[in-house]
Amino acid sequence: MSKVWLHIIGMSEGGFDDISSTSQVLIKSAKIIIGSKRLLQELPNKNAQNLMEWKTPFKAMIEQILALRGSEVVILASGDGNWFGIGASMLNYLDEGEFISIPAVSSLQLAASKMHWPIQGVDCISLHGRAVENLSLYLSPNNKILALTTNANTLDEVALLLDKNNYSNSKITVLENLGSDDEQVFSFEANNSFKQKIGDFFTLAIECVSDLNTPLLTRTSGLPDEAFISDGQLTKCEVRAITLAKLMPYKNALLWDIGAGSGSIGIEWMRAAQGAKAICFERNKNRIEMIKQNSFLLGTPALKTIVGEAIAQIKTQPIPDAIFIGADVANDETFEACFKALKIGGRMVINAVTLEGEKSLFERHEKLGGELSKIDISRVKQVGRYRVFEPKKPVTQWLIIKEEKQ
Numbered sequence: 554m555s556k557v558w559l560h561i562i563g564m565s566e567g568g569f570d571d572i573s574s575t576s577q578v579l580i581k582s583a584k585i586i587i588g589s590k591r592l593l594q595e596l597p598n599k600n601a602q603n604l605m606e607w608k609t610p611f612k613a614m615i616e617q618i619l620a621l622r623g624s625e626v627v628i629l630a631s632g633d634g635n636w637f638g639i640g641a642s643m644l645n646y647l648d649e650g651e652f653i654s655i656p657a658v659s660s661l662q663l664a665a666s667k668m669h670w671p672i673q674g675v676d677c678i679s680l681h682g683r684a685v686e687n688l689s690l691y692l693s694p695n696n697k698i699l700a701l702t703t704n705a706n707t708l709d710e711v712a713l714l715l716d717k718n719n720y721s722n723s724k725i726t727v728l729e730n731l732g733s734d735d736e737q738v739f740s741f742e743a744n745n746s747f748k749q750k751i752g753d754f755f756t757l758a759i760e761c762v763s764d765l766n767t768p769l770l771t772r773t774s775g776l777p778d779e780a781f782i783s784d785g786q787l788t789k790c791e792v793r794a795i796t797l798a799k800l801m802p803y804k805n806a807l808l809w810d811i812g813a814g815s816g817s818i819g820i821e822w823m824r825a826a827q828g829a830k831a832i833c834f835e836r837n838k839n840r841i842e843m844i845k846q847n848s849f850l851l852g853t854p855a856l857k858t859i860v861g862e863a864i865a866q867i868k869t870q871p872i873p874d875a876i877f878i879g880a881d882v883a884n885d886e887t888f889e890a891c892f893k894a895l896k897i898g899g900r901m902v903i904n905a906v907t908l909e910g911e912k913s914l915f916e917r918h919e920k921l922g923g924e925l926s927k928i929d930i931s932r933v934k935q936v937g938r939y940r941v942f943e944p945k946k947p948v949t950q951w952l953i954i955k956e957e958k959q
Contacts, residue, residue, distance in 0.1 A: 555650030561634040563657030566733035568595035588629030632659035637679035663731040664756040685710040690852025696761040704753040712746035719767035729755040786814035791930045799902045799952045802826040809873040812880020816844030823853040834863040878903040882910035905949045914951040923953035
């Protein structure tokens with residue numbers, strides 16, 4: 554069993570005097586205390602030799618902490634270090650028996666209380682050190698969002714994004730220096746953000762108000778085709794919805810999207826479940842740029858893209874929970890490499906529109922089993938004075954769930 558050597562202690566704006574007696578004792582007895590300059594200044598003995606301001610960027614800070622492994626170390630965190638903080642990150646580097654987190658009230662909790670918002674009904678996100686485009690994922694009429702921020706610039710970035718997405722009438726509340734003597738709370742519409750003067754320590758509360766005729770882009774699978782920048786290489790919305798239903802996105806799961814085209818499957822996979830990740834493999838460099846644009850527009854800037862032939866790239870990538878193949882379907886070498894990489898119990902969905910692709914799915918279904926189906930979609934089209942259903946290219950779809958014996 555690992556020995557505890559690290560304590561992550563949350564602090565509020567009340568500083569050292571507001572934390573528990575247990576936390577105070579841990580801080581006083583620690584050989585080394587790491588934190589931001591602002592939090593270190595809250596300690597009673599600011600000139601002690603054991604105080605270390607944490608390094609930037611994040612990778613350097615992690616290296617700084619790991620170099621002290623085994624010493625008696627305290628990290629000072631704002632609020633709850635396990636909520637979008639260093640505590641959550643340390644699980645990627647330490648055994649859980651090596652450290653203990655002692656939280657203070659999070660600024661998100663304080664903000665929810667000030668706004669009289671039941672926190673279980675609010676989307677709580679972090680834009681601290683993260684792309685502001687992550688906010689796009691949560692934009693829907695009447696939604697309430699609480700967001701951690703990086704600095705004063707975050708407000709203008711958020712307002713610009715709201716305007717770009719036709720949510721310029723949304724109400725923004727700045728909750729600055731919560732819990733301190735300098736606390737300020739004030740509200741305004743997003744299109745008036747340029748008039749506001751604020752400091753660097755604040756939380757944003759956003760009440761989403763859509764403009765007239767704003768497209769509704771929910772996290773339910775099957776976004777309108779028009780939501781994506783595309784050169785025509787796009788899984789159409791009805792087929793996409795069925796495909797995502799077969800792939801079954803879930804929390805923190807990883808998808809490989811092989812021959813990603815416009816990236817629609819990978820993007821909707823990430824939108825559908827908290828923490829879901831996707832890697833889009835695409836050999837066309839121009840399409841890679843479209844995928845990146847789409848991922849930022851639709852709130853999934855963390856989507857990963859890899860240019861080149863998938864067969865040459867997949868060996869070095871993390872094991873996927875699911876795989877979608879939408880291009881070069883008849884290529885047995887690509888299929889076999891992907892199926893071998895897929896985890897036991899993982900799901901693979903392949904869509905074919907060519908006779909060659911369809912033939913390969915028939916053969917694989919006969920050999921491996923799974924579920925084979927045909928998707929026929931028709932849309933109404935005006936022909937002179939009349940309307941007719943115009944059929945789209947039929948899609949043959951194969952779902953296979955990998956078993957140990959395969």
